[in-house]
Amino acid sequence: MSLAVMGLLGAYQYTSDLSDLSERTRSMEMLLAERLAQHDAHLSGLGAVVRMSPDEPSPSIQGLAENIITRYPRITDIATISIGSGTVRAVSYGRAMGPEIIDLQPILDLTGLEKTGDTSARPATTPHAYEIFKLVAPKRLLRLRIDTDALLDMGDEGAQYSSMLSLNHTVLFEKNGGTDALLTASNTLDTSNHSQPLHLMVSRGFRLNELCPPQLAFPLLAGLAAITWLIMRYRHASRERQSQERRAMLFEQEAKLAQAGRVNAIGEMASGIAHELAQPIAAILSQSQAAKRALAIKRPDILESAIDANIRDARRAGDILSRMRAYVSGAPARIEEISLTEAITDALRLVEADLAQRGIALAVTMSDNVGTGHVDVISFQQVLHNLVRNAADAVADRQNPNITVDVLRQGNEVLIVVADNGPGIEPSSLDRIFDPFFTTKTEGMGLGLPLSARLLEKMNGSIEACNDGGARFTIHLPTGMLP
Numbered sequence: 030m031s032l033a034v035m036g037l038l039g040a041y042q043y044t045s046d047l048s049d050l051s052e053r054t055r056s057m058e059m060l061l062a063e064r065l066a067q068h069d070a071h072l073s074g075l076g077a078v079v080r081m082s083p084d085e086p087s088p089s090i091q092g093l094a095e096n097i098i099t100r101y102p103r104i105t106d107i108a109t110i111s112i113g114s115g116t117v118r119a120v121s122y123g124r125a126m127g128p129e130i131i132d133l134q135p136i137l138d139l140t141g142l143e144k145t146g147d148t149s150a151r152p153a154t155t156p157h158a159y160e161i162f163k164l165v166a167p168k169r170l171l172r173l174r175i176d177t178d179a180l181l182d183m184g185d186e187g188a189q190y191s192s193m194l195s196l197n198h199t200v201l202f203e204k205n206g207g208t209d210a211l212l213t214a215s216n217t218l219d220t221s222n223h224s225q226p227l228h229l230m231v232s233r234g235f236r237l238n239e240l241c242p243p244q245l246a247f248p249l250l251a252g253l254a255a256i257t258w259l260i261m262r263y264r265h266a267s268r269e270r271q272s273q274e275r276r277a278m279l280f281e282q283e284a285k286l287a288q289a290g291r292v293n294a295i296g297e298m299a300s301g302i303a304h305e306l307a308q309p310i311a312a313i314l315s316q317s318q319a320a321k322r323a324l325a326i327k328r329p330d331i332l333e334s335a336i337d338a339n340i341r342d343a344r345r346a347g348d349i350l351s352r353m354r355a356y357v358s359g360a361p362a363r364i365e366e367i368s369l370t371e372a373i374t375d376a377l378r379l380v381e382a383d384l385a386q387r388g389i390a391l392a393v394t395m396s397d398n399v400g401t402g403h404v405d406v407i408s409f410q411q412v413l414h415n416l417v418r419n420a421a422d423a424v425a426d427r428q429n430p431n432i433t434v435d436v437l438r439q440g441n442e443v444l445i446v447v448a449d450n451g452p453g454i455e456p457s458s459l460d461r462i463f464d465p466f467f468t469t470k471t472e473g474m475g476l477g478l479p480l481s482a483r484l485l486e487k488m489n490g491s492i493e494a495c496n497d498g499g500a501r502f503t504i505h506l507p508t509g510m511l512p
């Protein structure tokens with residue numbers, strides 16, 4: 030991105046400098062045209078005087094030449110050349126000490142100077158100069174020597190421009206405006222003057238710091254960085270807003286689902302309760318009618334057994350209701366840090382007598398590092414009680430019925446594994462046994478396991494079931510401190 034901006038900046042600077050170069054070339058073209066025309070004018074003026082001065086050296090030519098050289102310092106020499114039969118006589122004019130006969134070596138080449146008025150420009154024998162020859166009269170020539178440095182002098186501005194002046198492919202003048210350029214642009218022009226067909230090339234080199242001036246590049250880059258930062262902030266903020274909206278939408282959907290789930294669960298539960306209570310209530314009704322009849326026929330024995338049955342069924346109904354209340358209760362667990370070994374021993378003590386009476390063996394093993402756990406003691410004991418009671422139901426018809434309870438520590442949890450040597454859980458029922466009212470027992474309520482799972486959840490624990498010979502239930506509880 031910054032490179033692109035630097036590139037744009039450079040391109041802009043380059044284009045604007047290119048137009049400066051064109052401007053410079055145009056100025057040089059105009060200046061050259063004007064100066065070359067002056068040379069032509071001087072040649073014409075001098076030619077007229079030469080034609081009027083048959084004898085040389087001539088004071089008239091000297092006067093005019095002196096005047097021209099003083100006023101136009103780029104004209105460094107004015108000479109006349111007279112060609113005799115086999116001789117060439119040249120006189121140099123314009124010098125302060127007066128005209129001087131000079132030696133013209135090598136022998137003058139008169140190509141292109143056939144008739145009076147013909148001109149020819151050639152590179153001079155001295156560097157940075159060229160000479161214009163004009164046949165001003167038969168066998169009489171005029172010669173102006175032009176200093177190219179002075180010819181192209183445009184004042185001291187334009188140090189950054191290079192220029193090269195050539196005549197007939199000979200370089201007369203060369204100025205270099207800088208070497209460490211990154212880019213160079215050139216303009217060329219051929220003068221429209223026939224007597225002096227000069228070729229000029231003006232060029233401009235561009236250094237990196239010219240194309241991308243730091244005083245422009247830095248504020249621009251800083252501005253760009255600020256804009257980029259703002260865009261990124263804006264994008265981040267809008268992404269954040271979108272994800273918040275999505276989250277809010279999801280929450281709303283979840284809340285609606287949970288509400289629908291609750292309504293569903295209440296419906297299921299209500300029908301479950303009705304179903305469960307229907308049986309003891311119907312029994313109480315028929316037993317109460319039997320009791321009434323027994324009273325009429327004065328049969329206290331039948332009356333007593335009917336009342337006993339009523340008491341049993343009323344207790345069962347009460348039991349169903351209290352378990353339901355425990356299951357749906359939103360009351361938080363009363364969590365305390367206790368020794369799990371003690372809590373488990375106490376819970377098992379409550380069932381030991383019943384198991385012994387039914388001839389069921391109970392084997393308990395606890396590893397030494399069980400330590401403490403954060404539990405609600407009453408709920409925890411109720412869970413253990415449910416599991417052992419279910420295991421006892423499962424092994425009731427087995428030979429050598431036995432239940433094992435293994436307590437061990439695993440990382441940050443304590444595992445309590447209750448296993449039995451019963452028939453195991455029916456594979457098709459495995460994923461339903463924690464559903465309320467799911468039971469395979471004729472007298473079952475299907476509330477023991479869901480209630481246990483709910484109570485453990487409140488203690489940040491969990492329970493899972495599998496078959497391993499018989500059934501095997503594993504309670505996971507987070508540990509407290511190490512023993």
Ligand code: ADP
Pocket residue numbers: 415419420421423449451452453454455458462467468469470472473474475476477478479500
């Ligand atoms: P209930 O004991 O009243 O049936 P539970 O929720 O405690 O209700 O148990 C649900 C069902 O899970 C039982 O009816 C039984 O099918 C199955 N189950 C529970 N424990 C065992 C076990 N130890 N062995 C085999 N099946 C079991």
